[in-house]
Amino acid sequence: MTTQTTAVIDLIIARIDAGTLLPGHPIDEKEMMAECGVSRTPVREALIRLEVDGLVARNARKGAVIFQPSVAEFLTILEVHANLEAFAAGLAAQRITDALASELRDVVAGCTAHAAAHGHSDPAGYYQLNLRFHEVIVRAAHNDILADMVKTNARKLMAYYRMRYRNPGAAAASAEDHAAIASHILAHRASEAQAAMSAHFNYDRQTVMDLIASVG
Numbered sequence: 001m002t003t004q005t006t007a008v009i010d011l012i013i014a015r016i017d018a019g020t021l022l023p024g025h026p027i028d029e030k031e032m033m034a035e036c037g038v039s040r041t042p043v044r045e046a047l048i049r050l051e052v053d054g055l056v057a058r059n060a061r062k063g064a065v066i067f068q069p070s071v072a073e074f075l076t077i078l079e080v081h082a083n084l085e086a087f088a089a090g091l092a093a094q095r096i097t098d099a100l101a102s103e104l105r106d107v108v109a110g111c112t113a114h115a116a117a118h119g120h121s122d123p124a125g126y127y128q129l130n131l132r133f134h135e136v137i138v139r140a141a142h143n144d145i146l147a148d149m150v151k152t153n154a155r156k157l158m159a160y161y162r163m164r165y166r167n168p169g170a171a172a173a174s175a176e177d178h179a180a181i182a183s184h185i186l187a188h189r190a191s192e193a194q195a196a197m198s199a200h201f202n203y204d205r206q207t208v209m210d211l212i213a214s215v216g
Contacts, residue, residue, distance in 0.1 A: 001045070001049065002042060002045070004036065004038040004039075004042035005042040005045040005046050005049070006046075007036045007038065007042070008032050008036050008038060008042055008043050008045075008046035009046045009049060009050060011032065011035060011036060012027065012032070012046065012050060012055075012056075013050075013055075013155065016055065016066065016155050016158065016159075017155070017158065019158070019159060019162055021066050022066060022159050022215060023066050023067060023068035023069070023159050023160075023215055024065055024066060024068035024215075025065060025066050026059070026062040026063060026064065026065050027047065027056065027063070027064045027065065027066070029043050029044075029047075029063075029064070032046075047064045051064075053152055054067060054152070054156060055067055055152070055155055055156065067156055068215075069156065069157075069212070070212075071205065071208055071209055071212060074157065074160070074208050074211075074212060075205065075208060077153060077156050077157060078157065078201060078203060078208070080153060081150070081153040081154065081156075081157065081201065082197075082198050082200075082201035082202070083198070084146065084149055084150050084153060085134065085137075085138075085150060085197050085198075085200075085201060086194045086195070086197040086198040086201075087141075087146065087194065088137055088138045088140075088141040088143070088146055088147075088150060088197070089137055089141075089181060089184075089185060089193040089194050089196070089197035090190040090191065090193055090194035090197075091140075091141035091142070091143060091146070091190075092137045092138075092140035092141045092185050092193065093184060093185045093187075093188050093189055093190040093192075093193040093194075094188065094190050095140060095141060095142045096140040096185060096186070096188075097140070100136060100139060100140045101140075101185075101186055103136045104133075104136050104137070104140070104182050104185065104186065105182070105186070107129060107132045107133045107136055107178075108133065108175075108178050108179050108182045110129050110132075111126070111129045111130065111133060111171075111174065111175040111178050111179075112175045112178075112179060114126050114129055114171065114175070115171040115172040115174070115175040116172070118171070119168065119169075119171065119172070120165060120166055120167060120168050120169070120170060120171055123162065123163075123164075123165035123166045123171070124162070126165045126171045126174070127161065127162050127165055130161070130165070130174060130178075133178050133182075134150075134154075137181075137185065137197075138150050140185070159215050160208075160211040160212065160214070160215055163211055163214040163215055164207075164211060166214075174200075177196070177199075177200045178200075180196050181193060181196045181197050181200060184196055
């Protein structure tokens, strides 16, 4: 993969992470060419690579678009992602360092405080804390391959997770889950940490339908 192709991939991923490219949104090839200072070939190569990763889909009318799952696809991806995150939590319980344990305590306290102070009035602020919580746990697992898999899967659902915290009680419930998961990790209870993380991603079908509708 060329440096130019990598630059285009990095730009598209950065926009997915920032929430400026949402599911179903078309990718403007000319804009990518201009911003990255590349020809059409690296852009096309980047889109093929992102399609292989499941982050981009081909649309007969719009061309390349950011992947937008159906309800069934969302639930399938969520099932995989829940297991990846749960595995990470189990490994973290076995491998977490003192420095990362301190980070985990801090972010859990931040989640709890933010939910208590803001409720659902600042979903973007809580979402950033949520990202940090999961990122600390993945780092504590000390498995780079697992970390890459978690990131790729999370990006397929990221836009929907953002919307979840607009709902009353969602941030408070999430913060409560985070505290329970962290308590198991910090106590080195691997199986309990894994089960708690799996339950944390147990969205029912109606919730998934509401999340998809909120983005679409």
